[in-house]
Structures are given as structure tokens and as C-alpha cells.
Amino acid sequence: MNLLPYSFYQRGTVTSIARELLGKRLTTVINGQATSGLIVETEAYSFKERGCHAYNNKQTDRNRVMFNAGGVAYVYLCYGIHNLFNVVTNKAGRAEAVLIRALEPVSGQAVMLNRMKADKIDRITSGPGKLTKALGISRLLNGASLLDSELMIEAGEHIPSKKIIATTRIGIDYAGTDAWLPWRFYVKDNEWVSKW
DNA sequence: TAGAGGATTGAT
């Protein structure tokens, strides 16, 4: 076990953290059932741009945990159906986060299959709403530490920079020109990246 | 307190 320290998250460059999270290992232990996967796709969000819930430092009941110091989870409901999992970054009061969009399953595949009611592991975690379900992440974990026993991120594989693709984010057309920021990162040629 | 809309997904 080699957990990333709080200092990893509490830096001011959300895009650097989003890039470095690729290849890291996300593990959950929910109701005693352990699952884990390597992060292969992320998106960065910052209070400085319109795609972010905390744009312009707007704080609400929903996004409150984004204003915490980095190293905790921000989980919220999207479209009334999907839980989306974010890693909160930066110092307290600087609302930034990295959305985890896709994972490559490493262990606990049987648990994931059971949760997804699927019979094959293929693409079972390729999308932000799907991976939370597969790993059992719910809003109960909103604000939870990433160094705790239920939710952890460990050092995993190192992804060379030439294998990291930076491109525009998904589903935030309402953000205007900020939607064109190249703040989505994924591992080149990885079959677990979400379709788009 | 009502109405609109969303960092998605899977089926048509």
C-alpha cells in the first residue's frame, strides 16, 4: 500500500494533478467488498472557469466540499441518475477538482459485475457514471478522505507523458469558450477510456 | 415554492 499523501492533492495546478492521476490506482472497500482500478481518464475543473460548479467562488450546499483542502472526494448526482466522483485538489478555499471519467479494472471484478448486473467486464468502468456504480461509490462518500479505509488512491503505473492525450472536456457546452480548454486527459490507446 | 436544467447512459 502506497497511498498518495495530501501534499499530492494540495497543489495549485489542477491540470498537473489531473495528468498525474492517470495510472494511479483507485480502491474502494464498501461493505467489506474491495474493488480497484487504474485511472485512465480524467477532467480538471477550477473555480476560474465556467465549466466548474464552483465557478467564480460560488459556494452552495452541493459543492461545499470542493472548498475543502485537497485529498477528499466530491460526489454528486447528475441527471438524477448518476453519481459522479471527483478528487478535490488545491488548498482550502481554492475550489478545484478532478473528475474521474474511466478506470481499468484491476481487482474485485466479480463484485463490479454483480453491481452492474453484467456478465462480462468489458467497458464496465468506461464512463464517470458507470465507474462509480461499479466501485460502489455513492454520495455517502461525499467529503470522505482519499486516505481512509473505504476510499484510497495509491501510486500505480507511471504513464509517460507521450502517452497522455490532452483534449477538450465533455458535456459542458454551456460553459462557452471555457468548454474548449484542453482539460481532459486520457491514456493513449487504452481500451478502457470512455467512448466520446 | 415552483420550474428549469444538468460534468450521463443505454436503448431506439
Add this chain to the structure above:
DNA sequence: TCAATCCTCTAC
């Protein structure tokens, strides 16, 4: 291309 589905935010 579109519906599912419900929480959150904004305006009144």
C-alpha cells in the same frame, strides 16, 4: 436521437 429521473439552483 431521446427518455429516464431527481437533485440543485434560481427566480418569484
